[in-house]
Amino acid sequence: MAHSMELPTVVLVEDSDEDADTVETAFTRSGVTARLRRVSSGDACIALLRTPGQTLPALVVMDLNTPGMDGRQALRFIKSDSLLKAIPVIISSTSASPQDRDFCYATGANAYHVKPIRYPDHLQAVEALLQYWLVEVALPAAGRT
Numbered sequence: 001m002a003h004s005m006e007l008p009t010v011v012l013v014e015d016s017d018e019d020a021d022t023v024e025t026a027f028t029r030s031g032v033t034a035r036l037r038r039v040s041s042g043d044a045c046i047a048l049l050r051t052p053g054q055t056l057p058a059l060v061v062m063d064l065n066t067p068g069m070d071g072r073q074a075l076r077f078i079k080s081d082s083l084l085k086a087i088p089v090i091i092s093s094t095s096a097s098p099q100d101r102d103f104c105y106a107t108g109a110n111a112y113h114v115k116p117i118r119y120p121d122h123l124q125a126v127e128a129l130l131q132y133w134l135v136e137v138a139l140p141a142a143g144r145t
Contacts, residue, residue, distance in 0.1 A: 006055060007033060007034055007035045008033075008034045008035070008057070008058035008059075008134065008139070009034065009035045009036075009037055009055065009057040009058060010027075010034050010035070010036050010037070010057060010058060010059045010060075010061060010130075010134070011037050011038075011039065011045060011048060011049070011057045011059070011060045011061070012036060012037065012038045012039070012061050013038075013039055013040070013041070013042060013044075013045045013060065013061070013062040013063055013066060013071060013074065014038060014040065014061075014062075014063045014066075014092075015040040015041065015063065015065075015066045015067060016063070019063070019092075019115065019122075020038050022119065022122050022123055022126060023036070023038075023061065023126050024036060024038075025123060026123050026126035026127045026130060027126075027130060029123070029127055030126075030127045030130045030131055032130050032131065032134040032135060033134075034058065034130075034134055037057070040066060040067070041066045041067050041068040041069060042062075042066055042068060042069030042070055042071055042073050042074030042077075043068040043069040043074075044068075045060065045062065045074050045078075046069065046074055046077055046078075049078065049084055049087075056083075056084070056087055057087060058087075058088075058133075058134065058139050059087070059088050059089075059090065059133050059134065059139070060078065060087055060088070060089045060090070061090045061092050061129070062074060062075065062089055062090070062091055062092065063091075063092055063093055064091060064093040064095055064100060064104075065093065065094075065095070071091065071093070072100075072103060072104070072107070075089055075091070075104060075107050075108065075109055076107050078108075079107055079108030079109075085108065086140040087140070088110040088111075088133065088137075088139065088140075089108070089109050089110055090109070090110060090111045090112075090113060090129065090133065091104045091109045091111065091112045091113060092113045092115055092126075092129075093112070093113070093114065093115060094114070094115050095114070096114045100112075111129075113125065113129060
């Protein structure tokens with residue numbers, strides 16, 4: 001069966017090129033076996049997830065403050081959709097606000113990651129996040145939309 005050989009996909013919802021570059025570098029350095037697909041808004045994330053015939057990603061890493069539909073709205077949509085709600089969603093935000101963190105967990109986020117300010121710290125944190133979620137954790141079987 002050809003689909004069983006597909007690499008798991010990580011969808012990165014990030015409008016900052018600098019932060020996306022950090023994630024891409026961490027992805028390469030971590031050595032995880034997966035594909036990275038970047039979109040820059042919640043709208044684009046939902047459109048990607050809802051593409052007919054699309055294999056659902058193993059993981060969504062989402063910034064909260066994106067143009068158009070922001071990460072909060074996209075998280076609410078994903079976790080209220082019967083086809084998408086099992087996908088782990090990791091929030092990656094510069095916001096250390098308890099209100100943001102509590103909202104995300106109450107809405108179904110699987111983790112809330114505050115982006116470190118310093119590049120080496122951010123790179124190391126993303127590598128650890130990828131290692132944990134793509135190697136250590138048993139994720140749900142990928143479905144199709």
